[in-house]
Amino acid sequence: MSTDVVILTALNVEYEAVHEKLDDPRVHWHPAGTRFETGRLGPDGCRVVLGLVGKGNHPAAVLAERAITEFSPLAVLFVGVAGALWPGIELGDVVVASQVYAYHGGTSEDDGMKARPKAWEISHQAGQLAQHLIRSGGWAPEPRPKVHFGPIAAGEVVQDSRISGQARWVREHYNDALAIEMEAAGVAQAGHLNRALPIVVIRGISDRADGTKVRSDGANWQSRASAHAAAFAAALANDLVKECGDSQRQTRERNPHMGTGTSFTNLATGNARVGAQYGQVIGNVTMGGGVSSGPADVAAELATFRDLLKRAHRDGRLDDDSYTAASEELDTVTGRLDDPTPAGRGRLLVTLKKVRGLVGDSADLATQLAAIISLVKDMS
Numbered sequence: 001m002s003t004d005v006v007i008l009t010a011l012n013v014e015y016e017a018v019h020e021k022l023d024d025p026r027v028h029w030h031p032a033g034t035r036f037e038t039g040r041l042g043p044d045g046c047r048v049v050l051g052l053v054g055k056g057n058h059p060a061a062v063l064a065e066r067a068i069t070e071f072s073p074l075a076v077l078f079v080g081v082a083g084a085l086w087p088g089i090e091l092g093d094v095v096v097a098s099q100v101y102a103y104h105g106g107t108s109e110d111d112g113m114k115a116r117p118k119a120w121e122i123s124h125q126a127g128q129l130a131q132h133l134i135r136s137g138g139w140a141p142e143p144r145p146k147v148h149f150g151p152i153a154a155g156e157v158v159q160d161s162r163i164s165g166q167a168r169w170v171r172e173h174y175n176d177a178l179a180i181e182m183e184a185a186g187v188a189q190a191g192h193l194n195r196a197l198p199i200v201v202i203r204g205i206s207d208r209a210d211g212t213k214v215r216s217d218g219a220n221w222q223s224r225a226s227a228h229a230a231a232f233a234a235a236l237a238n239d240l241v242k243e244c245g246d247s248q249r250q251t252r253e254r255n256p257h258m259g260t261g262t263s264f265t266n267l268a269t270g271n272a273r274v275g276a277q278y279g280q281v282i283g284n285v286t287m288g289g290g291v292s293s294g295p296a297d298v299a300a301e302l303a304t305f306r307d308l309l310k311r312a313h314r315d316g317r318l319d320d321d322s323y324t325a326a327s328e329e330l331d332t333v334t335g336r337l338d339d340p341t342p343a344g345r346g347r348l349l350v351t352l353k354k355v356r357g358l359v360g361d362s363a364d365l366a367t368q369l370a371a372i373i374s375l376v377k378d379m380s
Ligand SMILES: Nc1nc2c([nH]c(=O)n2[C@H]2C[C@H](O)[C@@H](COP(=O)(O)OP(=O)(O)OP(=O)(O)O)O2)c(=O)[nH]1
Pocket: 010, 011, 054, 055, 056, 080, 081, 082, 083, 084, 157, 158, 159, 160, 180, 181, 182, 183, 205, 206, 207, 208, 209, 213, 217
């Protein structure tokens, strides 16, 4: 299944704030037990998937990776609350991360702790869109909360002190960080490892990270700050899809194997002498004329083809009906591989051609199938 944008949250109050913006939410269970909800951000809004990752960079990274693989989004947004690190940032303000610092990287030496910084910058286009939205104010009517665009520091602890060693560490080494939280680094890492998929971290300020968190939380600032972050995120998600969606989709259509862990199967048969190679090679690479193939070769290629078919369906390049019909035909093909008679081969070819007709709109699937058909023709 594919979507436009994945939105992840750490706390239930953050999840609720985004959930309120979803039209027609539906539950989608990942086989590993993660509950996602799918819906639209408004009747004409983009398609989103919402997930809850819990607190901390580690679960955020793992579940961001899971969501990216499952839904192939154009971008991932992280929406939640954070503590402010500068006096000019008020409770209820929103901070959009221009970059994310993983502030706990370091080395402990005899003469003290040394920083080993790690940082991820927002993608250029997402940064441009976010700043335009901040300037235009088109995300909420007046009076609206102030939105800041600047670095966010993400660590492994809830930071609620101005004078602790950790607080001094952040101020000394990550002095321009506007806000502090615990998930952005994990999500940013997941985006980076998925061919620099755009990640946008949007945080509402619910306390000042200065020892007053309990009081601010008690005054309902988490809920208000989450609502502000969710409102900004919803507007930005729609803008992102409107402005970047087409260009990213065109790029993906030109090369359907770029993106998230897709591989390309090479197959050169018959008189072919050269096979083009893209990305990772899976399945068999068969080269050279006159080398006959057997049912096992065809079965291996069909298994690979099924994976491609699934991915095309998940990416939205193949509609549900064509996918179901093609999968059923493929089941028939598999049952016919062991029939060596000319009539059996004939039926096999007819079924494969039917599948080719069903997936004909997708050039890469049709090419792949043409190669399998010639493999069947070469079968000894
Ligand atoms: N507002 C605010 N949020 C923070 C700070 N540090 C921090 O990690 N966050 C973000 C990221 C975490 O997902 C989440 C942690 O907030 P929390 O209220 O659950 O923290 P806590 O563990 O003290 O809460 P509790 O369950 O003990 O009540 O908020 C901070 O100093 N202030």
